[in-house]
Amino acid sequence: MSRLLPTTSNASTDRTGQPSLLCIDDDRTSEVLAALSSETARTIFRELNDRPLTATALADRLEMSIQSVSYHLENLSAVGLIEVADTCYSEKGREMDVYTVSSEPLVLFLGTEDDQPGLRVAFKNLAVAVGPVSILIALWETLVRLVGSDASG
Template identity: 45%
Template sequence: MSGLLPSDGDVDVGGEGSPRVHLFDDEETEELIGSLSCATAREILSSLHESPATAAELADSVDTSIQNVRHHLGNLEDAELVQLAGTRYSEKGREMKVYAPTDDPFVVCVGGVDDDGAREGIVDAIESFLE
């Protein structure tokens, strides 16, 4: 029997974006590396690359609590590795957020890049490589 509310809503998983280049000593890089330092966070991100999912679905797929998944999703969102892609409704009619990876490639550079001009050169080189 089908419910009144759709259980499988369309989600926007976006397209491949421009590569992000991070210098090793940037605050952004610290947040990025910190968000991926836990195996559970990496499992969540890997699972999202297979298919967009809700926190409850992720908790089942990585065998952890919903609270733990929400914690890691928050960190991954802050690091711009995960995005809110839409909503679904549970069998009980509750609206649930659906998450997906951002799919923006990123590169972390260690040393040798001190100014914005050098950063732009690296971004251009990486973009030409990915085309």
């Protein structure tokens, strides 16, 4: 018998947004640092960097209570570090959000807003220098994964 409601998600982690620079004197920086101040929050964020998960799946993986995981998910979501990528349903038919990291990567630097223009130029120069190499590495990793999945499938 097939299920009417999806119990799994096809959501993926997509970091294609433009990076935002957070400087030490920015209000958002304080909020992000506060949300990531506990080891639990950082562990949840790292897990969501690997793959999108529901609060229940995170609680099971980390051997924590659903209440604790939900608390940290709310904090991380409130500052824009994670977002809801999809919805699936539990075996009992309850709707569950599937969380993933935000598509907007963040770069935190220990300088002031006045330092941003110089830092942006430095990142652009770095991107030009390593851009072609990074593309080749990404293509190689993709090919290795494809060949590996064909061999195991």
